[in-house]
Amino acid sequence: MSQPTLRYGDRSQAVQQLQRSLIARGYNLYPDGDFGDETEKAVRAFQLKVGLVVDGAAGSKTLAALAGADCSKLLNNATLVAAAERLGLELACVYAVNEVESAGAGFLSNGKPAILFERHIMHRQLSTPRSADQVAGKLKARADLLASEFPNLVNVRPGGYAGGVAEHQRLAQARQLDDTAALESASWGAFQIMGFHATRLGYPSVQAFAAAMAQDENAQFDAFVAFIEADPVLHKALKARKWKDFAATYNGPSYARNLYDVKLQRAYERHAGCGCGQQAAA
Structure with missing residues (x-):
């Protein structure tokens, strides 16, 4: 899923191919390679029909769906609509945070959830x-001993990342040392929710949380919604559309350097006038 996202204003052969794929699905377009109003309208209609997020942009998920790929594990529009209602937000707000804060795909090519294991x-x-x-000193002594034996799995410093599928190998090895601590030490899914938040978010255990994250992207988004719901400061900032406050709380000190607040503002403005809410309820 590495194709660039095609969106309004793009002009290219890739857009022309997108238009041809939509025409093959029954949409009335002229394949001129110009991603204009009619192409965006067709993309939204197709996304709504197959259950994908109706954002009007043809990213890897929409392109895969057009090619006939299995979309059963992908985030669907109904989940975002339900989240907006649950959190008391404009749907455009939910679209914005999904667009900016999501890592994209919640699953790897082998079907396992995207994770990153944090040894520290x-x-x-x-x-x-x-x-x-339990005595803190004894626990730390054991942790230090394990760090000396398995520095790639237990360490006072971050690092040791392998990326992709190999992160599951690190996690599997860490689970041999301590199943609960290992699952708590990984970030999960498209929104990189850390496992140690599991019980605070309402899951009976981190094992139950990990099982949910392996279901589909909708379950992963539900965890993200629970994370917002459990943090009054985060929830309040999002309701008020105070993007700088939201980004500072959710993304940390790096938010300004990475322009998260600016990206959220722009995404919200784009989605606010798109009619997504009306289409979603259709």
């Missing part, structure tokens, strides 16, 4: 008492 979180979780009878 593993060290922290192993060192943290979980009951009154």
